[in-house]
Amino acid sequence: MNKIIIFLIFPLLMQFAGKAFEHVSVPVPPKSIYVSVSGSDRAEGSAAKPLRTISYAVSRAMPGDRILVSAGVYRESVVFERGGSSERKRITLQALNQAKVIIKGSERKTGWVKGKDKLWKCMLDSSQTGMMLFFNDKKMVNVSTPQECSNALRWTKTLEKGKTIIWANFGVLNPNAGLAEISVRNVGISARSGVDYLTIEGIAVSQIFNDYASIYAEQPGAIDTKNGKYWNIIGCSISECRAVGISIGVPGHVYADANPGRPEFNDYTDLASVGHHKIKGNHIFNCGQAGIFGLIGGTSSTIEDNLIENINQHGGYTGNESAGIRLAMAVDATITHNLIRRVYGKNSYGVFLGPIFQGARLSRNIISNSGAGLFYLFKNHGPVLFDNNILAMADTADKDMAGVKMEASEANVFVQNLFYNCSFYNGRQPGKSVSTSNFLPHSLVIKQTIPALDIDHRWYGNLFIGKGAGIAKSAGSEADFNLYADGALPLSWADLNSSKAKNSFSFRLEHSQKGVELFWKKEALKQIKIPALTAEFFGFFALSKQYIEYPDGKKITIDRDFLNAVGGTLERTPGPFYQGQGLKPRIKLF
Amino acid sequence: MHSLNVYTRLIHYNKWMLALIIFFFYMVNAYGQVLKLEKPVVYHPKPFTHPGLLHSANDLQRMKDMVTLGREPWKSAFEKFRSHPWSSASWEPHAVQHVERSLLIGAGKNIGNLEKDVCAAYQNAVMWSVTGDEAHAKTAIKIINAWSETFKVFDGTDVELGAGLNVFKMASAAEIMRATYPKWKQEDIERCKVMFREVFYPPIQYFALWAHGNWDLACMKGMMAIAVFNDDHEMFDRAVDFYYKGPGNGSLLHYIVNEEGQGQESGRDQPHSMLGIGHLAEMCEIGWNQGMDMYSFSQNRLLKGFEYTARYNLGEDVPFQSYTDISGRFPAHKVSTSGRGNLRSIFEQVYNHYAFRIKGIPADQYRYTKQAADKLRPEGAGFNADNAGFGTLFFSLPQP
Numbered sequence: 001m002n003k004i005i006i007f008l009i010f011p012l013l014m015q016f017a018g019k020a021f022e023h024v025s026v027p028v029p030p031k032s033i034y035v036s037v038s039g040s041d042r043a044e045g046s047a048a049k050p051l052r053t054i055s056y057a058v059s060r061a062m063p064g065d066r067i068l069v070s071a072g073v074y075r076e077s078v079v080f081e082r083g084g085s086s087e088r089k090r091i092t093l094q095a096l097n098q099a100k101v102i103i104k105g106s107e108r109k110t111g112w113v114k115g116k117d118k119l120w121k122c123m124l125d126s127s128q129t130g131m132m133l134f135f136n137d138k139k140m141v142n143v144s145t146p147q148e149c150s151n152a153l154r155w156t157k158t159l160e161k162g163k164t165i166i167w168a169n170f171g172v173l174n175p176n177a178g179l180a181e182i183s184v185r186n187v188g189i190s191a192r193s194g195v196d197y198l199t200i201e202g203i204a205v206s207q208i209f210n211d212y213a214s215i216y217a218e219q220p221g222a223i224d225t226k227n228g229k230y231w232n233i234i235g236c237s238i239s240e241c242r243a244v245g246i247s248i249g250v251p252g253h254v255y256a257d258a259n260p261g262r263p264e265f266n267d268y269t270d271l272a273s274v275g276h277h278k279i280k281g282n283h284i285f286n287c288g289q290a291g292i293f294g295l296i297g298g299t300s301s302t303i304e305d306n307l308i309e310n311i312n313q314h315g316g317y318t319g320n321e322s323a324g325i326r327l328a329m330a331v332d333a334t335i336t337h338n339l340i341r342r343v344y345g346k347n348s349y350g351v352f353l354g355p356i357f358q359g360a361r362l363s364r365n366i367i368s369n370s371g372a373g374l375f376y377l378f379k380n381h382g383p384v385l386f387d388n389n390i391l392a393m394a395d396t397a398d399k400d401m402a403g404v405k406m407e408a409s410e411a412n413v414f415v416q417n418l419f420y421n422c423s424f425y426n427g428r429q430p431g432k433s434v435s436t437s438n439f440l441p442h443s444l445v446i447k448q449t450i451p452a453l454d455i456d457h458r459w460y461g462n463l464f465i466g467k468g469a470g471i472a473k474s475a476g477s478e479a480d481f482n483l484y485a486d487g488a489l490p491l492s493w494a495d496l497n498s499s500k501a502k503n504s505f506s507f508r509l510e511h512s513q514k515g516v517e518l519f520w521k522k523e524a525l526k527q528i529k530i531p532a533l534t535a536e537f538f539g540f541f542a543l544s545k546q547y548i549e550y551p552d553g554k555k556i557t558i559d560r561d562f563l564n565a566v567g568g569t570l571e572r573t574p575g576p577f578y579q580g581q582g583l584k585p586r587i588k589l590f
Numbered sequence: 591m592h593s594l595n596v597y598t599r600l601i602h603y604n605k606w607m608l609a610l611i612i613f614f615f616y617m618v619n620a621y622g623q624v625l626k627l628e629k630p631v632v633y634h635p636k637p638f639t640h641p642g643l644l645h646s647a648n649d650l651q652r653m654k655d656m657v658t659l660g661r662e663p664w665k666s667a668f669e670k671f672r673s674h675p676w677s678s679a680s681w682e683p684h685a686v687q688h689v690e691r692s693l694l695i696g697a698g699k700n701i702g703n704l705e706k707d708v709c710a711a712y713q714n715a716v717m718w719s720v721t722g723d724e725a726h727a728k729t730a731i732k733i734i735n736a737w738s739e740t741f742k743v744f745d746g747t748d749v750e751l752g753a754g755l756n757v758f759k760m761a762s763a764a765e766i767m768r769a770t771y772p773k774w775k776q777e778d779i780e781r782c783k784v785m786f787r788e789v790f791y792p793p794i795q796y797f798a799l800w801a802h803g804n805w806d807l808a809c810m811k812g813m814m815a816i817a818v819f820n821d822d823h824e825m826f827d828r829a830v831d832f833y834y835k836g837p838g839n840g841s842l843l844h845y846i847v848n849e850e851g852q853g854q855e856s857g858r859d860q861p862h863s864m865l866g867i868g869h870l871a872e873m874c875e876i877g878w879n880q881g882m883d884m885y886s887f888s889q890n891r892l893l894k895g896f897e898y899t900a901r902y903n904l905g906e907d908v909p910f911q912s913y914t915d916i917s918g919r920f921p922a923h924k925v926s927t928s929g930r931g932n933l934r935s936i937f938e939q940v941y942n943h944y945a946f947r948i949k950g951i952p953a954d955q956y957r958y959t960k961q962a963a964d965k966l967r968p969e970g971a972g973f974n975a976d977n978a979g980f981g982t983l984f985f986s987l988p989q990p
Contacts, residue, residue, distance in 0.1 A: 261695040410623070446694060448747055450800060453918050456622035475918050476622010539624035542838075543800040 030064030037072035071099035084197030095202035105208035106181035221247025248297025275299035298330030323352035343370035354378030382411025463575030630831035667968035667982035691752030754808030761815035806840020807869035851898025857922020868936035935969035938981030
């Protein structure tokens with residue numbers, strides 16, 4: 001009898017035991033996975049026996065793990081299938097001991113044959129047509145015909161029997177001896193859609209042939225967060241990419257039937273489910289469309305201490321979404337102390353925000369030399385804070401070009417900035433038809449969808465130098481406690497307590513390879529009694545139901561300058577520098 | 591305290607000076623959507639008079655007396671009022687925890703429940719006052735208590751409208767019941783106050799500067815209603831301050847935009863125009879019951895708005911001046927024919943005020959308002975929770 005009972009019960013017990021064990025999660029300690037160009041993907045991934053590819057390391061990484069990569073060139077696309085599980089259990093991809101790690105979207109090309117007229121040719125195994133060509137790490141110029149390749153570092157392609165033939169002029173050098181590379185991949189580091197909590201640190205990504213991005217379509221980047229959130233991209237170098245360096249966007253679409261009942265960008269409703277990236281200390285250069293780009297990914301994200309330069313340097317991108325930083329639906333974005341310079345193209349901006357960037361703050365950025373202007377602010381109800389920025393248009397810039405272009409962008413609050421040769425355009429969207437949403441503060445809960453206008457701006461405590469200014473009056477706007485110099489004039493409709501400097505500042509920025517310094521005749525500065533620049537002073541922005549606030553809802557008081565010095569309550573100088581360090585004739589800005 | 595008295599005297603006894611100050615204020619300021627949230631001046635005597643929203647104790651007594659005596663027009667007006675479904679003592683509340691008033695497709699929750707219930711509460715409160723039938727008192731209290739026990743969240747894109755309109759009617763009911771029905775438990779009254787303060791007030795506290803003026807006005811009258819019931823004097827002054835000099839489209843001179851009486855929404859459509867001036871009049875009536883004369887501000891600008899709107903909706907032409915509102919979003923170049931002629935029940939109150947309550951206003955200055963009241967008499971319901979309606983019963987005064 002007992003045996004029968006045991007016989008009957010045993011399978012049940014086994015099933016129970018099996019399920020019990022199945023549900024007990026055995027904690028796996030975070031591990032380090034090592035990668036080296038001398039390693040093997042059949043190795044165990046230890047420091048002594050590293051893997052060969054980052055991709056394989058990524059496939060083995062679990063939340064909390066750290067992938068440490070030794071110096072070398074890695075010709076692969078790294079795509080994360082999973083991410084971390086929380087802020088404390090990230091998956092980190094990191095250069096080992098700050099080694100020079102570079103992920104390239106190109107393959108080395110040999111087998112060049114010397115042809116006539118100084119041209120070398122080679123045949124590709126495929127009919128690939130879109131590509132970039134590099135020789136000894138310099139990007140070669142693509143031209144249309146072999147006849148145009150008479151100068152060095154030019155190339156073109158032809159098709160023969162379904163195969164692509166490359167014709168290139170390497171000058172006096174032999175491409176088989178030098179390093180000739182053809183881009184073949186469109187992604188450097190990316191992930192499956194919706195992978196969160198990744199940290200990418202100290203990695204270089206280069207020579208990625210990605211497609212151009214649009215807020216209303218796909219947004220590929222050399223580093224691409226796809227639909228993920230909470231990525232940290234720190235200390236990386238992104239260069240020589242066809243379009244966007246870092247994309248924090250998700251694929252967008254056109255809202256053909258938008259109306260107040262079904263407004264544009266109504267796809268995103270939960271602030272915690274988007275953005276929250278930290279993009280810090282990266283060098284993004286020689287990218288063909290934008291340094292940092294994205295729809296929605298800018299929300300609650302921090303972008304700071306990045307050097308973004310030489311964007312669209314060859315003018316290959318002719319659309320209207322080119323910028324050092326181009327974000328839309330960037331609620332509560334914080335953009336701080338970035339140096340953005342040399343953004344080329346007649347439609348290219350230093351920073352292009354919109355539609356919608358309610359609650360954003362741009363602080364201590366240095367922006368100069370961009371083709372279409374320094375800021376383009378488009379379709380937003382605000383409020384947005386711009387403080388302690390240094391915005392310098394080139395001396396050679398078209399005098400009719402606005403340094404700050406605001407189109408259907410309300411409630412932009414400019415405080416303690418330095419504007420050099422920087423005029424403002426403030427207009428409504430011509431032929432406006434589609435309304436713009438605003439949200440309950442620090443959320444993506446749509447509160448109102450109505451046309452955005454040109455109203456409610458603030459200019460307090462700024463320093464205007466050179467041509468420009470002349471800001472037209474708009475409803476609800478205020479300006480005061482500013483200092484004007486070198487031709488800039490106080491506003492006739494405001495500026496009751498503002499002043500004009502007697503002497504010239506002789507302002508200029510002097511750029512170095514990785515930084516920039518300000519030179520000026522500080523004696524031209526003039527002190528003005530400026531009230532405490534509190535959130536209450538700027539006012540309560542009733543449509544958006546918020547003051548100028550931090551993302552956590554706390555009110556902002558502007559009581560620090562560009563150099564983080566604390567301001568007093570007595571008279572002080574308008575612009576981004578208080579007393580002390582700020583009043584030197586030469587100031588290191590970045 | 592002394593300085594407050596100075597302000598009070600200024601407002602009460604020197605309206606010309608106030609008008610001058612406000613005129614100057616308008617000349618030097620271009621408005622946007624930014625509020626400087628400063629403590630407003632004191633506009634009204636303390637303490638509040640209760641009941642003191644649309645109906646004073648005398649008003650309620652007059653209605654009761656006239657109906658009891660079978661005098662016209664109260665008799666016919668009461669018959670219309672009594673036969674309305676929201677005046678029924680058998681009305682059952684449909685209280686919910688969450689109400690959303692939203693323009694977004696697929697959104698919106700329970701707003702119909704709330705609108706019908708607040709109207710039923712208000713009409714039952716008046717029914718109780720006029721008839722003395724306790725069944726109506728119990729229904730009014732039952733509705734208010736049901737909501738104060740249940741209602742916690744009010745949101746949505748149009749929450750300002752929803753909160754302002756509905757709290758105005760529910761507070762109007764509560765104000766009558768607290769003053770006339772001692773059986774309403776103190777704990778229930780306190781819970782009602784909490785609901786007003788914590789659920790209805792937050793959405794309307796910053797008005798609606800971006801919208802057509804009727805939005806601000808819904809907030810303003812709702813704010814006044816909460817303030818009186820909750821004995822919150824600062825809140826009351828905040829709403830009154832907005833009436834005199836608020837930066838939105840809802841302040842009197844931004845809503846009735848010129849001496850011709852043209853309305854900010856006259857170029858939009860006529861129903862909203864009547865809704866808005868109706869709101870203004872309701873605020874004035876609350877003010878009147880609290881010892882203030884908001885009707886006469888800026889040389890009876892309110893009456894000019896009523897005359898313009900009544901005249902156009904009675905079929906006559908009106909002058910129209912191209913006008914862009916304070917928010918800048920709603921430019922208008924001609925008077926709108928949309929909804930023209932469908933008079934709303936808002937005219938009796940203003941007609942009776944100018945014809946019989948105050949002296950010295952020539953009849954030709956309110957002739958169109960009178961014609962509209964004559965045409966509608968007896969006035970019916972006020973279109974959902976929009977306006978009080980039933981003005982013939984509520985506001986008719988005995989002719990001397």
